[in-house]
Amino acid sequence: MVERLQTLEAFKKAETVGLYLAIGGEVNLDPLLPICGEAGKRVAIPVFNRELEIYEMAEITASTRFTRGQYGIREPVRAPLVAMKSIDLIAVPGVAFDRRGNRLGRGGGYYDRLLDAYHGFSAAVAFDFQVLDAIPVDHHDQPVDALVTESLIFEV
Numbered sequence: 001m002v003e004r005l006q007t008l009e010a011f012k013k014a015e016t017v018g019l020y021l022a023i024g025g026e027v028n029l030d031p032l033l034p035i036c037g038e039a040g041k042r043v044a045i046p047v048f049n050r051e052l053e054i055y056e057m058a059e060i061t062a063s064t065r066f067t068r069g070q071y072g073i074r075e076p077v078r079a080p081l082v083a084m085k086s087i088d089l090i091a092v093p094g095v096a097f098d099r100r101g102n103r104l105g106r107g108g109g110y111y112d113r114l115l116d117a118y119h120g121f122s123a124a125v126a127f128d129f130q131v132l133d134a135i136p137v138d139h140h141d142q143p144v145d146a147l148v149t150e151s152l153i154f155e156v
Helices: 002-007 009-013 032-038 110-116
Strands: 016-018 042-049 054-060 066-068 074-076 089-092 096-098 121-125 146-148 153-155
Touching: 002 009, 002 032, 009 121, 032 042, 042 074, 042 110, 054 074, 054 110, 089 110
Parallel strands: 016 042, 016 089, 089 121, 121 146
Antiparallel strands: 042 054, 066 074, 146 153
């Protein structure tokens, strides 16, 4: 899926990409980190702001050190924050997706709040089995612009 994500025009044109560091069952995007670095792209990943109880995006580089953050997710140590408006494409994890771009997360609404402040291109990166005909949608749920799986790239 890393290869397929790179074929998106939005990825090719992106100067700054938002990625995630996978946890249980999510597509591992770690191979993209050096690829982005070699292509001169800035990379930002979510970091949990405990005071505000929200995720924000922070820049990482090849020399970034990591620690275990909220929910055991790897987070950079003292990385500079990146404004959502400066991210050209953001890759989004989830539990399930449908072909209308709806996303089912892990239930905390953290990514929905993060995406609510984002107006660039968003791509769900998932396994084929995670794409369903329909999933439950709430008023606060934020859809994605594209689905990228091992067998398809589907722009919504």
